Amino acid sequence: MSHHDHDHHGHHHDLPFWRKYIFSVDHKVIGVQYAVTALLFLFVGFTLMMLIRWQLAFPGQPLPGFLSTLFGDANAPGGIILPEFYNQLGAMHGTIMIFLGVVPLSVGGFGNYVLPLQIGAPDMAFPKLNMLSYWVYFIGGVIMLFSFFVTGGAAQSGWTSYAPLAVIAQQGQTFWLIGMVFLITSSLLGSINFIVTTVQLRADGLSFFRLPFFVWAQFVTSFLLLLAFPPLETAGVLQLMDRLAHTSFFMPSGLVVSGEALAISGGGNPILWQHLFWFLAHPEVYVLILPAMGIVAEVIACNTRKPIYGYKSMIYAVVFLGFMSFIVWAHHMYLVGMSTEMSAFFQVTTMIISIPSIIILTALLLSLWGGAIRFNTPMLFAIAFLPMFGIGGLTGLPLGLAASDIHLHDTYYVIGHFHYVVAPGTIFALFAGIYHWFPKVTGRKMNEILGKVHFFFSFIFMNGVFMPMFFQGLAGVSRRLWDPTQYAHGLSTQPLNVFISFSAWGLALAQIPFILNFFGSIFAGKKVDQNPWEATTLEWSAPTPPPHGNFLTPPVVYRGPYEYSVPGQKKDFWPQAMKETN
Amino acid sequence: MSHSEAELKNQVKVYISVFVVLMFLTMVTVAVSYLHLSTLAAIAVALIIASIKAGLVACYFMHLISERTIIYAVLGLTAIFFLVLLITPVYSV
Amino acid sequence: MNNNYYGWGLPIDISTHGASVDRLIYVIHWLMLALFVGWLTYLIIVLIRFRARPGHTAAYKERHFKAPTYIEVIVALIEAALLVGFSIPAFHAYRNVVPPADQAVQVRVVAEQFAWNIHYPGADGKFGKTDPKLISRVNPIGLDPEDPAGKDDVKTVNQLHIPVGQPVIAYLSSKDVIHSFALPVMRVKQDVIPGQEVRVSFEATQTGNFEIACAQLCGLGHYRMRGFFIVDTPEVFQNWLKEKAPK
């Protein structure tokens, strides 16, 4: 931290270490806390997946080397992953990646750090609430991780936790539910903070149509979190009641498990869980993708040196997308036996929601036209996001149409589809964001060569992992199978599984340059001034790293967010907060 | 919120009248429940009365009757999704 | 098990309705491919043509493109056409068009962790009454021994036999958790929800030995919840039924 000698910051320097860096109320410290914690969780989630990949490539064979004894006889006797353990790995991979990794990084990390800076605010509207959000998230994460060590292990009913399976599951599921209640509460507090901050604390002159697209994306995301998460909290409470108080919200009458009639009243409905779950979990998909689109828009505008194409239509599209995302959820449930009228309705809404996605993607692609494109690491990740998200979006079409969904539902096609959206899509955007804003946070740039090595190998291996899944899915291989070779169609596609697994382990190796780069650059990266990318948005008008309170004088905004290469200017960027010409 | 003196004095009268109406409606809804109406009629009457009561609380105690656009916008959006959540599941089971 | 049935793409289709599903899958993949190749070509051209280099500056003024708007409208129209022309009718036919019960082979499929109990009505064409309370190890579907209609019922585990060229109505239910009844070669998949009975109908066009798969995570044995799905000629099927009938 560089020291700025300003009277009004004086009180901050007096704070003890634990108030300044651990229980801090500064949005930047909280943002970094979120980002680092989320990166660790991404690493954990990725590790779980690599174990899954071993079992899928070599079903029933003992894990290699020291791994064979690491997980104990309860999980992997003789190094052979048991189906129970496999299901834990699967459920927790999904939960950790979504709720503890990607969302906390994109919303908690980038949102917290960048949004107040981009709107010229000194902090979030409710700093203490912000701190509380982080710590509630942290506790939720600890509960989730702890559940691996309770009797019976962690939750093993999938990240979707469908009842009745989840209700009759071992106690790991209870920890999962309690962990989820914490994570949901954290998200709710965070989203309130984001909404109020965006509405109330924008700098003078920063009207809504001068906001960077990233802020818009976060703003819409916050509404999704605010209104879609509570029904999942409801569902979580109901499932906890079913598990602990033996009620029957999700349990119909006459259940017989392993030959024993369940001693419950019955009268519930398992579909209810799916409705409440997907009412959140579909908007959640957009929570995963919108901030990523925001990051990509920032990086592309900055590195093409020209304004974003169709800025306003992108904003209308993102608002419409957010709205529509609340009324498409049942397309995850075409095959539960709902009426064809209802499925027709949800097919129509699903096709409608594809239009704004295409508009945003098209606008980002057209933004490249006429630019002077700089191929630095953040830009490479942002460019790669476009076709990768494109594949993810397009493969949603056959899943969104009920007739083709008959064959593809719950197969590897689904896994390929949403991973293309989230892994080479969102996670690439998050990498772009890390490389892009790292200099603002630390005052140093990350190494370009290591960054490019990281990018190219990640790009190759990402596709190596997810592209074959479409062929497995078309072949009809079901998800979540401990040993797909039990089936003839699984046997015929098994070579693909081996290929995917090696790609996944290659992807892990490709992250080594990133990890070296990340930690190395904190100490040895090239020192930069406050605006190394020559960008226009407000965060680059603040000192680097920004002091407590962010700006030396409250910024005033004079123009839109992407005024690059404006004719008549000496330089090819014209910052939002600059009154005179540049 | 800032109010002039006269406005504030008037407020108390409003609160008291709303209180009286709420008490009256509570009595009505309990009384109606002893009438043994058909299920549908009973539901309709009870929900209409509850909605009126809720409306009074929201409008006068929570001052929604003279609130800002931003609050209406947030609540309008919430109301739409609330109805979607309330109605859709029962039709698709 | 004949491995020519399966490859790295759609498995063979032996159903009467599957062609409509496959057609949609193919059409939509062609559309996806066309769009993707278009984007990618554009992307590569743009990245080369507009790379930063000495003497090249970015253009501030937004060039207005008409083509993307047209493409978006066309894509939207194609989506609407797929929806109205393919998906909604095909799904409607799959879910709602059921052959008359007296002309179809009727079968109950009762899923449990981790097996498919198959229940045929037997010679009288009537299923015996069942009750979850009667379920035991020897009576996995809880068939009422008092009910005369159930005396001749045929029960198997993981053995679904059907005749070729004859419509089949399957009534799916579950004893414990949600399963999903999948016949990949028939393009049939239907979630099996405990507490409900869901009906699905299909007709096979060729004989052979295939599989029933479980498509919904149902516990630690999900991977081995595999059944045999055997399509026979009507004669062989009838003989098999007689053979399996309780004596």
Place this chain on the structure above:
Amino acid sequence: MSAPGEIRYIDHPHPVSGVTNAKLGMWCFLASEIMLFGGFFSTYVLLRAGNPAWPTGSHLLNVPLAALNTVILITSSVTMVMAWYSLAIKSLPKFKMYLGLTILLAFAFLVVKGFEYGMKFEHHIYPAKNTFYAIYFTMTGLHGLHVVGGIVANLYYLFPGSKMWETNPEQFTGRIECAGLYWHFVDLVWIFLFPVLYLL
């Protein structure tokens, strides 16, 4: 113009939105609460629609006690709004009296609720008995937790929190307005719970 590093619109409304940060935040929170209870009401509708033998609440539950609780909660809403009004006319003692009354009424509500639960438990009626009791206990229990939360917040404003009146009366009045919004919302939920669970 505020000093750099200072968060604006804590005690006075934003010129465009017309509200303070806290008020917008509280309404957003209430919006999420509406969706939370929306999930429960949706559950109720779905389970009831799926069960032709759904019991009539008034045959199983104690309507007079619930009606008493309705009266108590509505009265507490009035005292709550009067507490805010007392601050608006700059009278801290009146505020303390009305807020104290609100807290007492909230306790009374919980005591009545406790009797109601106790009577059920005496007859060995627990949430697991059937889905009607399951939803009755879950929804009233969650509502009860909201009442407890309101008591905790109001106790804070009655004792340690009221010091702010000396330093920043506008902000304190704003806080009480928000506490009031929350409290009225708790009342509002009960207004629906009462007929839905007890009368129909």
